[in-house]
Amino acid sequence: MAEKINLKIDNIAVNIDEGSTILEAAQKINIRIPTLCYHEDLCVAGNCRVCMVEQVGSDRLIPSCAMPVSEGMEIMTNSLKVRSARKQVVELLVSEHRAECTRCYKNGKCELQDLSSEYIVGENGYIDLIPLKGYSIDNFSPSIIKDDSKCIRCQRCVRTCNELQNIGALSVAYKGEHMKISSFYEKPMYEVVCTNCGQCINRCPTGALTEKTYFDEVWSALNSEKKHVVVQTAPAVRIALGEALGMPVGEIVTGKLVAALRRLGFNSVLDTDFTADLTIIEEGNELLQRLKKVLVDGDTSVKLPLTTSCSPGWVKFIEHAFPEYLENVSTAKSPQQMFGALAKTFYAKKIGVEPENMVSISVMPCTAKKYEADRPEMRSSGYKDVDYVLTTRELALMIKQAGIDFSSLPDDEYDSIMGESSGAAVIFGATGGVMEAALRTAYEVVTGREVPFKNLNITAVRGMEDVKEATIKIENVLPEWSFLEGAELKTCVAHGLSNAKKVMEAVRDGKAEYHFIEIMACPGGCLGGGGQPIPTSLAIRKQRSKAIYEEDSLKPIRKSHENPEVIHIYEEFLKEPLGEKSHELLHTHYTKRNRY
Amino acid sequence: MTAVKQLVKGLAEQHGRNEESLLPILQGIVSQEQHISEDAMVEVARELNISAAQVYGTATFYSFLHTKPLGKFVIRVCKTITCMMHGKNQIIKELETVLKINLGETTHDGKFTLLETNCLGQCHKGPAMLINDKPYTQLTPEKVREIIMMYRHEEVRAN
Incomplete structure (x- = not known):
C-alpha cells in the first residue's frame, strides 16, 4: 500500500497517497485549481502554467498538475500572487489566441473562454499577436478542422494522438515563438495518417480542433419540400445526447431522441441499430464461412483472424499501418453504410420516393463516419449512400436552435421498417459489444442453442480493460457444422488504436492466435467516440457503458437474428446472407495507404 | 532500393533503431545530403517505427537540421x-x-x-x-x- 502524505491546502488538512499531485490533493477536498493542458486521460505536460500554486516558504510558484505532494507541504491556491500570475498566464494565452468567440463553434464550451470570463481578461491585456503570425486553417478534411490561430499549444491533441491512439499524426514542430502543432510536413489532415477518430477534438480546450459541421446543409434539406429526409441514429448517441442538453451522464434518452428528430422535421426517423443487427448476420456468416473454408476446404486464400470493420477509424488505421492485413478485415460495411445503401434502394422503393429526392442523414458519436460517408466505395445505391453525418454534439446544437425543451419531451418510437433493433445492436456502442452480439448469433447458428452465459451476458468481453480475450468452446453442433465440434473459438477485443496496434503486432509476430478480433478506434468504443459530448473521462465512459448494457437488458429481443425486420428484409429483398444483393449493397473493399 | 533508403538504412544500422537514435541519424543525413528531404523523413520513421510527424517535429526544432535545400x-x-x-x-x-x-x-x-x-x-x-x-x-x-x-x-x- 502506498504511504500516506499529510499536507495543507488553503489551510485545510489533506491526507493522500504518496505520489499524488497537488492538483489531485486539491480535488480531494473540492478545491478547484484551474487547468488547461492537464487531462486525466493523458500524461502530465505542465506547459500551460494555469494551475500554478504557491508553496509557503518558497518564492517560486509551482505547477500543481506536475508536482507530487510531500509531507508537511503548505499550499496556497488563491493567494494574491497566485491570482495575479494566473490572470497573466490567461492573458498571455489569449494574446496568441484568435478570440472570435461569438463566431466560434466552441463558443460556450471553450475552456480558455471559461477561464477568461472568470478572470475578466482583455482590458489591459498584451498586444494581440494574431495579426503578426501567418496562421493557417486546415479546412480540407471531411471530418476535422484544424485552426492554428486558436491553438494555445497545450499539446493535449499531440498526447492524445501519441498515447491513446499511437498514431502520431500530430507533433510539435519548430520552437520558441514559431512552435506549432503540425502534421507531417504541415500537410492537410486528410493527406496524412490521421484516422479522423476525433479523440483530439474531444480533448482540445479551445476551438483549434473541431469537427466539420454539416447542420446547415441538414437544415436546408429539412426545409426543402421536394426532399424526403431520412435519419438514422447510432447506438451510442441515445446514451450520451442528454449530456449535451443538460441531463446527467449515462441517461438513456432513446425515446426523446426520436421525438426530437421528428420535431426537427425528419420525414423518416430510423435506427442504425437495425443495420447493426444486419451487420451481425453478414459478419457472423462471413466468420463461419471463413472458418469452413480454412478448416474444411483448406483454402489458403482465405484469411484468419477476421477483424471487425464497423469502426471507420480502425479501418483507416489498418489501411495505413498494417496494409498486409487488409484481407483480414470483414468485407461487411459498417452499420451506417449498410443503412445508407438500403435507404436509397430498398426503403426508397418501399415508401415510393425517388432516391434522388431522398436525403440520407446519420447521427453518429463519431467524426470518422463523416470521412467514411465520403469514401468513393460508399455509393452502392448509385447515389451518395449517406449524404451528411452529424455528430451527437451537432444534433444537440440543432435541438437547441429549434427551441426544443429536450428533457420534457415525451418518448416516441422509431418508424418501421428499418427502425426495429435487438439488444445485440445496442451494445455495438460499447467496446466488446460487436463481439458479444456476433457470438450470440454465431453460436446459435452453429449449435442451435443460446450462448451458454447467464442472461446472454458475455461478461468476459465487457469492461474497460485495454485488451480482452475470451475463448468459447463449441460443442454438440448441428450436423452441417460438424467440423466445428469441440473447436475453441478464440476471440480478442481491443479499444483505442494503441491497443489495436499491440494486438496486430502480436498477431503479426505470431505471439497470439485468434479467430475473431473486434477493434474500436476510440477508448471505450463508440460511447467514447470523437463526436460525443465533451468532456470525456474514464468515469464518464463507464457511466455511458452502464447505460448501454442497461438498454440491452431492457430490450425484448436480445439477438440480431431474431429481429423481425431483419428476417423480413432477407425474405423480401436480400434473400440470403452473403448473397448477391448483399455483395452489391452491404460489402466493400479496402485500400492500402501511405505511412505518414 | 533508392539512394535515400540506402543511406537511412545504413545510418540506422550504425546508430541503432531506438528513439534516441533519431538525432544522430538526422545529423548523418544532413552531413551527407545537406538537408533532410520528405522522403528521407518517411524512411527514418519507417526504420525507427515512429510517426513521420515526430521526425518532422524533431527536424524542425533544430536550426542546424535543415528541412529545405540550402546553398553551398x-x-x-x-x-x-x-x-x-x-x-x-x-x-x-x-x-x-x-x-x-x-x-x-x-x-x-x-x-x-x-x-x-x-x-x-x-x-x-x-x-x-x-x-x-x-x-x-x-x-x-x-x-x-x-x-x-x-x-x-x-x-x-x-x-
Missing part, C-alpha cells in the same frame, strides 16, 4: 540584442546587396543562403556571423564584402 555556403547572422546594437542590420543590408538576395533566400547559382540565427556566443565581438561552421566576428560592411569575395574566389579556383 549558409550564412547565419546573429540576430540577438548585442549584435543588433553593434549594427547587425547594416551587415544584413550589405550581404543582401552583395549577394543580390533577401534574408531567407538562396542565390540563383545555389552558392549562398542568407539566414538569421540566435546568439552565437560572440557578444563581446559583435556583430557576428557563421558561414557553414566558421565564425566571423567584429564585422563591418567592408569586411563582409571581403569575406564574400574570398568565398567566391575560392569557388572559382576550386573549379
Whole structure:
C-alpha cells in the first residue's frame, strides 16, 4: 500500500497517497485549481502554467498538475500572487489566441473562454499577436478542422494522438515563438495518417480542433419540400445526447431522441441499430464461412483472424499501418453504410420516393463516419449512400436552435421498417459489444442453442480493460457444422488504436492466435467516440457503458437474428446472407495507404 | 532500393533503431545530403517505427537540421540584442546587396543562403556571423564584402 502524505491546502488538512499531485490533493477536498493542458486521460505536460500554486516558504510558484505532494507541504491556491500570475498566464494565452468567440463553434464550451470570463481578461491585456503570425486553417478534411490561430499549444491533441491512439499524426514542430502543432510536413489532415477518430477534438480546450459541421446543409434539406429526409441514429448517441442538453451522464434518452428528430422535421426517423443487427448476420456468416473454408476446404486464400470493420477509424488505421492485413478485415460495411445503401434502394422503393429526392442523414458519436460517408466505395445505391453525418454534439446544437425543451419531451418510437433493433445492436456502442452480439448469433447458428452465459451476458468481453480475450468452446453442433465440434473459438477485443496496434503486432509476430478480433478506434468504443459530448473521462465512459448494457437488458429481443425486420428484409429483398444483393449493397473493399 | 533508403538504412544500422537514435541519424543525413528531404523523413520513421510527424517535429526544432535545400555556403547572422546594437542590420543590408538576395533566400547559382540565427556566443565581438561552421566576428560592411569575395574566389579556383 502506498504511504500516506499529510499536507495543507488553503489551510485545510489533506491526507493522500504518496505520489499524488497537488492538483489531485486539491480535488480531494473540492478545491478547484484551474487547468488547461492537464487531462486525466493523458500524461502530465505542465506547459500551460494555469494551475500554478504557491508553496509557503518558497518564492517560486509551482505547477500543481506536475508536482507530487510531500509531507508537511503548505499550499496556497488563491493567494494574491497566485491570482495575479494566473490572470497573466490567461492573458498571455489569449494574446496568441484568435478570440472570435461569438463566431466560434466552441463558443460556450471553450475552456480558455471559461477561464477568461472568470478572470475578466482583455482590458489591459498584451498586444494581440494574431495579426503578426501567418496562421493557417486546415479546412480540407471531411471530418476535422484544424485552426492554428486558436491553438494555445497545450499539446493535449499531440498526447492524445501519441498515447491513446499511437498514431502520431500530430507533433510539435519548430520552437520558441514559431512552435506549432503540425502534421507531417504541415500537410492537410486528410493527406496524412490521421484516422479522423476525433479523440483530439474531444480533448482540445479551445476551438483549434473541431469537427466539420454539416447542420446547415441538414437544415436546408429539412426545409426543402421536394426532399424526403431520412435519419438514422447510432447506438451510442441515445446514451450520451442528454449530456449535451443538460441531463446527467449515462441517461438513456432513446425515446426523446426520436421525438426530437421528428420535431426537427425528419420525414423518416430510423435506427442504425437495425443495420447493426444486419451487420451481425453478414459478419457472423462471413466468420463461419471463413472458418469452413480454412478448416474444411483448406483454402489458403482465405484469411484468419477476421477483424471487425464497423469502426471507420480502425479501418483507416489498418489501411495505413498494417496494409498486409487488409484481407483480414470483414468485407461487411459498417452499420451506417449498410443503412445508407438500403435507404436509397430498398426503403426508397418501399415508401415510393425517388432516391434522388431522398436525403440520407446519420447521427453518429463519431467524426470518422463523416470521412467514411465520403469514401468513393460508399455509393452502392448509385447515389451518395449517406449524404451528411452529424455528430451527437451537432444534433444537440440543432435541438437547441429549434427551441426544443429536450428533457420534457415525451418518448416516441422509431418508424418501421428499418427502425426495429435487438439488444445485440445496442451494445455495438460499447467496446466488446460487436463481439458479444456476433457470438450470440454465431453460436446459435452453429449449435442451435443460446450462448451458454447467464442472461446472454458475455461478461468476459465487457469492461474497460485495454485488451480482452475470451475463448468459447463449441460443442454438440448441428450436423452441417460438424467440423466445428469441440473447436475453441478464440476471440480478442481491443479499444483505442494503441491497443489495436499491440494486438496486430502480436498477431503479426505470431505471439497470439485468434479467430475473431473486434477493434474500436476510440477508448471505450463508440460511447467514447470523437463526436460525443465533451468532456470525456474514464468515469464518464463507464457511466455511458452502464447505460448501454442497461438498454440491452431492457430490450425484448436480445439477438440480431431474431429481429423481425431483419428476417423480413432477407425474405423480401436480400434473400440470403452473403448473397448477391448483399455483395452489391452491404460489402466493400479496402485500400492500402501511405505511412505518414 | 533508392539512394535515400540506402543511406537511412545504413545510418540506422550504425546508430541503432531506438528513439534516441533519431538525432544522430538526422545529423548523418544532413552531413551527407545537406538537408533532410520528405522522403528521407518517411524512411527514418519507417526504420525507427515512429510517426513521420515526430521526425518532422524533431527536424524542425533544430536550426542546424535543415528541412529545405540550402546553398553551398549558409550564412547565419546573429540576430540577438548585442549584435543588433553593434549594427547587425547594416551587415544584413550589405550581404543582401552583395549577394543580390533577401534574408531567407538562396542565390540563383545555389552558392549562398542568407539566414538569421540566435546568439552565437560572440557578444563581446559583435556583430557576428557563421558561414557553414566558421565564425566571423567584429564585422563591418567592408569586411563582409571581403569575406564574400574570398568565398567566391575560392569557388572559382576550386573549379
